[in-house]
Amino acid sequence: MDNNVVFDRIREEVSENDVVVFMKGTPVFPQCGFSSVVAQVMTHLGVKFKGINVLEDPGIREGIKSFSNWPTIPQLYVKGEFVGGCDIVKEMYETGELQQMMAEKGIQTQTH
Amino acid sequence: MVAGIYGAPVNPGAWFKKQGNAYMAMEASEIERLIKEALPDAEIRIEDLRGDGDHYSAYVRSAAFKGKNRVQQHQMVYAALQGRMGGELHALALQTAAAD
Numbered sequence: 001m002d003n004n005v006v007f008d009r010i011r012e013e014v015s016e017n018d019v020v021v022f023m024k025g026t027p028v029f030p031q032c033g034f035s036s037v038v039a040q041v042m043t044h045l046g047v048k049f050k051g052i053n054v055l056e057d058p059g060i061r062e063g064i065k066s067f068s069n070w071p072t073i074p075q076l077y078v079k080g081e082f083v084g085g086c087d088i089v090k091e092m093y094e095t096g097e098l099q100q101m102m103a104e105k106g107i108q109t110q111t112h
Numbered sequence: 113m114v115a116g117i118y119g120a121p122v123n124p125g126a127w128f129k130k131q132g133n134a135y136m137a138m139e140a141s142e143i144e145r146l147i148k149e150a151l152p153d154a155e156i157r158i159e160d161l162r163g164d165g166d167h168y169s170a171y172v173r174s175a176a177f178k179g180k181n182r183v184q185q186h187q188m189v190y191a192a193l194q195g196r197m198g199g200e201l202h203a204l205a206l207q208t209a210a211a212d
Contacts, residue, residue: 071190088182
């Protein structure tokens with residue numbers, strides 16, 4: 001599969017779904033600790049998100065890295081925009097920026 | 113660490129341990145050298161999280177980060193590592209800050 005086809009699919013996913021996490025494994029059964037952290041943060045915030053398991057799709061697994069110019073997985077997208085990987089998501093969650101960004105973008109979160 | 117906040121204990125390193133030493137280790141000094149080469153003014157602190165030469169955290173502070181968002185700052189560090197991130201360097205927890 002060439003990059004154009006893969007990029008089109010990625011673009012489709014991130015435009016049709018408000019919050020997308022490209023991850024190893026699924027939100028219920030993450031297969032990597034870093035992916036697990038991002039999924040847990042989303043779940044903790046009560047954000048509805050779509051998890052895309054890159055282990056099931058080698059094209060997406062490689063393509064997503066060039067799409068965002070980001071060398072690792074997981075990757076979080078909100079309203080089509082790349083937000084970051086595990087470190088950034090964690091840091092933004094801890095400072096409250098993530099919750100603020102979700103609110104600004106009109107993504108519903110649950111307060112605990 | 114994340115553990116307390118989200119309930120279940122989270123240990124990203126555990127996944128790699130399970131797979132044995134599939135990833136080539138990289139010296140902390142080599143990581144620092146590469147970052148320094150691209151960002152000469154950078155203040156760099158690297159920690160070998162498990163003492164196994166395979167799980168690092170890095171704090172990088174540079175004036176070159178000014179006016180850049182987090183994603184861009186991290187991308188600059190990844191660029192400095194010339195493709196090693198995600199390859200031989202698998203576990204590098206990165207934190208960046210802009211210096212005045």
